[in-house]
Amino acid sequence: MKLLSGPLSMFGAKAEIAALEKGIDANREFVPFSLATLYQPRHPDVLRINPKEQVPVLIDGDLEIFDSTQIFEYFEHIQPTPPLWPEEPKQRARARLLELKSDEVFFPNVVNLFPHNQTPERQAETEASLVAIPAYYGDMEKLLGVQEYLAGSYSYADIAFYMAQFFASFIGHPIPASNAKLIDWRERVGARPAVGQVVGTMRRFLTDNGIQTDGF
Numbered sequence: 001m002k003l004l005s006g007p008l009s010m011f012g013a014k015a016e017i018a019a020l021e022k023g024i025d026a027n028r029e030f031v032p033f034s035l036a037t038l039y040q041p042r043h044p045d046v047l048r049i050n051p052k053e054q055v056p057v058l059i060d061g062d063l064e065i066f067d068s069t070q071i072f073e074y075f076e077h078i079q080p081t082p083p084l085w086p087e088e089p090k091q092r093a094r095a096r097l098l099e100l101k102s103d104e105v106f107f108p109n110v111v112n113l114f115p116h117n118q119t120p121e122r123q124a125e126t127e128a129s130l131v132a133i134p135a136y137y138g139d140m141e142k143l144l145g146v147q148e149y150l151a152g153s154y155s156y157a158d159i160a161f162y163m164a165q166f167f168a169s170f171i172g173h174p175i176p177a178s179n180a181k182l183i184d185w186r187e188r189v190g191a192r193p194a195v196g197q198v199v200g201t202m203r204r205f206l207t208d209n210g211i212q213t214d215g216f
């Protein structure tokens, strides 16, 4: 099995963490990527398999799929233990929704605040995201009121949001100290060997490129 990712791909990191959590032997390969050229030139397998030309891409024999959430689903079927979706149907539905919201509601706000996106023409988006990020942290803090993980048991929802908040911290919008339960959650998830391994590789890429990661 081959998992094509990038050294700073938050979506690729999600898939790699899941493979490690499940003991799936997915040989992670980084596509060409640099801070100057980003994903150019694109890896030929990415161009062939994903019309969106993005990583992660998973190749397992004659199966070729893309999108981190699709990869989660495949992993869950081929290696059901340890489960990374809750068993109970409503809790599972909540976990799926949280995973989607992390990628598609929270993370776009982080992207809006990437320095190259903060142009005068995008002032409205910048301002909206500066409000949306702390509001989302507040919502996650409330969820953790009575449970250790976002959807009860440790799940793909935690993996997704751990990576999304990692990038938010990277651009200067970390979980505030007032969200103490969410900070404890970040410590709990970050202490998992699978998460530490993948995030550690990402931190090394950043420090090798002259970016200090001590503050997040």
Ligand SMILES: N[C@@H](CCC(=O)N[C@@H](CS)C(=O)NCC(=O)O)C(=O)O
Pocket: 006, 008, 009, 010, 011, 012, 039, 053, 054, 055, 056, 066, 067, 068, 069, 103
């Ligand atoms: N919804 C996709 C998003 C994938 C995605 O945005 N990948 C980024 C890297 S984290 C990428 O390949 N970007 C290159 C580009 O869009 O040019 C997923 O969950 O895998």
